[in-house]
Amino acid sequence: MNLxxxxxxxxxxxxxxxxxxxxLQVALTCAIVCNVAFMIVTRWGEVRIDSGIDETSLSMLESQGVKADATPWIHHAEDLTALRGIPGVTAAVAVDTLPLGGSESSTGACASSEAMEAAIKANSIDGQSACAEFATLAGSPGELAALGLKLIAGRDFLPDDYKTGDISAAIISRELAERLYPGAQALGKSLYNGSDTPVRIVGIVDTLLRPYLRDAGINQFTMLWPQLPNDNSVTYLLRSAPRDSERVLKAAVAVLNKVNPQRIIPAKRVRTYTQMRDSYFQRDTTMIGLLLASALGLFFVTALGIAGLANFWVQQRTRQIGIRRAIGATRGDILRYFQTENFLIVSGGTVLGMLLASALNLLLMTHYELPRLPLYYLPIGALILWGLGQLAVLGPALRAAAVPPVVATRSV
Amino acid sequence: MFGYYLDLALRSLKRNKVLTALMVLAIGLGIGASMTMITVLHVMTADPLPDKSVRLFYPQIDPQDMEGYTPGREPMDQFSWIDAMNLLHARKGSHQVATTGGRVTVRPPQGKSRAFFADARYTSSDFFSMFDVPFLYGSGWTADDDDRQARVAVISRTLADKLYGADHAVGQALRLGKDVFRVIGVVDHWDPVPHFYDLTQGSYHKTEDVFLPLETAIALGQGTSGNMNCWGHGGFPDPRNMKNANCVWMQFWVQLDTPTQVQAYREFLVHYSEQQKTLGRFQRPPNTRLHDLMGWLDYNHVVPGSVQLQALLALGFMLVCLVNTVALLLVKFLRRSSELGVRRAMGASKQSIFAQLLTEASLIGIAGGIAGLLLAFGGLWIVRHQPVEYAPYAHLDMAMLGATLVLALCATVLAAMFPAWRACRVQPARVLKIQ
Structure with a gap:
């Protein structure tokens, strides 16, 4: 090509x-969009996080007794029997909380009693390598199966394990096992949490997410506790085919009110697991939508700017184009001229834009605890802007190429 | 003269409709996005009690034991029962209030709907006068009611409507769980934004529906809610014995009307901490704070980082739109060099050319502002339908509406300055010769 x-x-x-x-406009767009894209990807990763449980088959409702109750568990057990009688319900358990359920009880424990003593002395388990802080999830018998958790070692709880007081058995997540016993078999080991009796690890599940997310490294630090929910307020977890869940929930409310009308079942807390998960991430999905809209808006405005200017230049140079055509330039030459011109402008803009993007990222990192922008976002951003520029200039460039040579002979 | 410029501007804008539309759209998008976010920010940083906020103060003291003590750390941001009561009964301010959040089970009068939960506020008597709470009927309780643990309640207009009809609420019995209270007041719509008096419930929490005397509610064991921080090895306390627990779970506000009073209160807090240390209750050296209302909101970062980030993003967007406008105006004005050259040759001064071009830009700015306003209305409508706690408050008031148009106009005129200046530097002789 001779250009x-x-x-x-x-x-x-x-x-x-x-x-x-x-x-400058291209550069600003490049800088903002690179950072926005990074924020979108980061948040999307959080929203997509694996909970480890069989989400689509699960639904739940909360119930709270109106009157003080001396023996809540007995009433929960009655409720569960009634719930299991609903056609389509394949499992029903009482739990205190769920992965992404929001409210969380957490505790600290260590792999050895020495480590626990060191932690007590230091008044903190932070910095103790053999100790970790993790979330505990309690539930009635059958919780493991109802959640659809994958047991990778050991066994489920036996009926004898369930107690309302001090617990002696626990199932922990693979991630927590690897943290507490790196390179060793965690099954059968004991956990020391400062109470008199250590807790024996009887099983390990593949992944189980916390009720409330924290930092990336510790979101899967969880423990299942064979503790019977013995509180006035309880969450009933129901397992059914996904298509039955709405019907099952309606039936469950009716059944529970029949067993004992002296209770409150908040309508907002009667929902499928998917609904609960969506509401947990509502803020993030809203933010993703907003970021996406602003990125698209920026592209749109930049494309408008490029197209508007190119249009103007074509009008302004109609006569020159005619002359070039008259002295032998082909339509392709004219088309390529405008495309190359655009390529040069956008290239200049993106070089400046990549620098600005890094600067903006540094600024955001200091104020909003955002991670560092990976470098590969910069060339991707540049590529997209090149494509956008070429797309925006195509119309005006084609119009320029269509200018007939005869224009050269006319006066403007 | 201005009429003539207007006519020229309209002609010029009509000549290239596509370009005009592009510019209006770009400004509209920029203004719309910025105003949406600025409005949200404006609402979130608003003063909940503009007439009084400078006289309301939130003290902090440090009641913890020496475990994990680091000098210079901020003290706890709530109060234990004992400290709240000590400060309350010391009566060092013009008014003071100790308060905490709660959740009650409302059992509607016979024959009505099922029982339901309502948010409640347990508070000492000054709450209503100190925070200028508007009453529709009746009034709040007295300090005497507090001390006697009177079973009285103030409820919101919404709850009164739901249970009895607001007109008949005063004097009615209100059943909360196992206890019965007498309704003595109905609060008219009152929704301070942010929910400044208790930020632990969420900064944009709705105002509670039930208000009970603090002593009464705690004595009856009505459920508390909100944040609780404990220290020592006791673990979480028995809910029936909250009064002695080593936990902070109460908020405390004091009204101080003069700078002298403020200074005296600061000294009082230090003095109180020292006295408690002598008594053996406190272990740490006095570590006190006294924030005024807006300072307290700032200290608690009530504006979420995500909202600030969105506002920043919107401003970046606006910047790109403006650069876009500058570029388009520049080509538009320079393109008209010949026309402007003729006007210059016929005696128009540089100033009048400049004024003519700015008139044209102002028209674009106004059109862009109107487009932006429509987009901002749309944007805020979307914000209001988001399930975020500040959503219901995202409204454009008259001040913001005016600000939008002024911002659009100023931004466009500012953007037009440079292109117009370039364009009026045109040399009449040169352009006339080329033609």
Missing amino acids: PLQPILASLRHHRLTTALLM
């Missing part, structure tokens, strides 16, 4: 102010 750059550069120098403004 000398000189005339293009000369023309850009002639319009250097406009060119500089357009480059």
Whole structure:
């Protein structure tokens, strides 16, 4: 292709102010969009996090007794029997909380009693390598199966394990096992939590997410507790085919009110697991939508700017284009001229934009605890802007290419 | 003269409709996005009690034991029962109030709907006068009611409507769980934004529906809610014995009307901490704070980082839109060099050319502002339908509406300055010769 750059550069120098403004616009767009894209990807990763449980088959409702109750568990057990009688319900258990359920009880424990003593002395388990802070999830017998958790070692709780007081058996997540016993078999080991009796690890599940997310490294630090929910307020977890869940929930409310009308079942807390998960991440999905809209808006405005300017230049240069066509330039030459011109402007803009993107990221990192922008976002952003520029300039460039040579002979 | 400029501007804008539309759209998008976010920010940083906020103060003291003590750390941001009561009964301010959040089970009068939960506030008597709470009927209780543990309640207009009809509420019996209270007041719509007097419930929490005397509610064991921080090795306390627990779970506000009073109160807090240390209740050296209302909101970062980030993003968007406008105006004005050259040759001064071009830009700015306003209305409508706690408050008031138009106009005129200046530097002789 014989496309000398000189005339293009000369023309850009002639319009250097406009060119500089357009480059600035491309640069700002590049800087903002790279950072926005990174935020979107980061948040999307959080929203998609694996809970480890069979989400689509699960639904739940909360119940709270109106009157004080001396023996809540006995009443929960009655409720569960009634719930299991609903056609379509394959499992029903009482739990205190669920992965992404929001409210969390957490505790600290260590792999050895020495480590626990060291932690007590230091008044903190932070910094003790053999200790960890994790969330505990309590539930009635059958919770493991109802949640659809994958047991990778050991066994489920036996009826004898369930107590309302001090617990002696626990099932922990694989991630917690690897944290507490790196490189060793955690099954059968004991956990020391400062109470008199250590807790024996009887099983390990593949992944089980916390009720309330924290930092990336510790979101899967969880323990299942064979503790019978013995509180006035309880969550009933129901397992059914996904298509039955709405019907099952309706039936469950009716059944529970029949067993004992002296209770409150908040309507907002009668929902499928998917609904609960969506509401947990509501803020993040809203933010993703907003970020996406602003990125698209920026692209749109930039494309408008490029197309508007190119349009103007084509109109302005109609006569020159005619002359070039008259002295032998092909339509392709004219088309390529405008495309190359655009490529040069956008390139200049993206080079500046990549620098701005890194600077903006540094600024955001200091104020909003965002992670560092991975470098590969920069060339991707540049590629998209090149594509966008070419797309925006195509219309005006085609119009320019369609200018007939005869224009050269007319006066403007 | 202005009429003539207007006419020229309209002609010029009509000549290239697509470009005009592009510019209006770009400004509209920028203004719309910025105003949506600025409005949200404006609502969230609003002063909940503009007439009084400078006289309301939130003290902090440090009642913890020496475990994990680091000098210079901020003290706890709530109060234990004992400290709240000590400060309350010391009566060092013009008014003071000790309060905590709660959740009650409302059992509607016979024959009505099922029982339901309502948010409650357990508070000492000054709450209503100190925070200018508007009453529709009746009034709040007295300090005497507090001390006698009177079974009285103040309820919101919404709850009164739901249970009895607001007109008949005063004097009715209100059944909360196992206890019965007498309704003595109905609060008219009152929804301070943010929910400044108790930020532990969420900064944009709705105002509670039930208000009970603090002593009464705690004595009856009505459920408390909100944040609780404990220290020592006791673990979480028995809910029936909250009064002696080593936990902070109460809020305390004091009204101080003069700078002298404020200074005296600061000294009082230090003095109180020292006295408690002598008594053996406190172990740490006095570590006290006294924030005024807006300072307290700032200290608690009530504006979420995500909202600030969104506002920043919107401003970045606006910047790109403005650069876009500058570039488009520049080509538009320079394109008209010949026309402007003729006007210059016929005697128009540089100033009048400049004024003419700015008139044209102002028209674009106004059109962009109107487009932006429509977009902002749309944007705020979307914000209001988001399940975030500040959503219901995202409204454009008259001040913000005016600000939008002024912002659009100023931004566009500012953006037009440079292109117009370039364009009026045109040399009449040169452009006329080319033509």
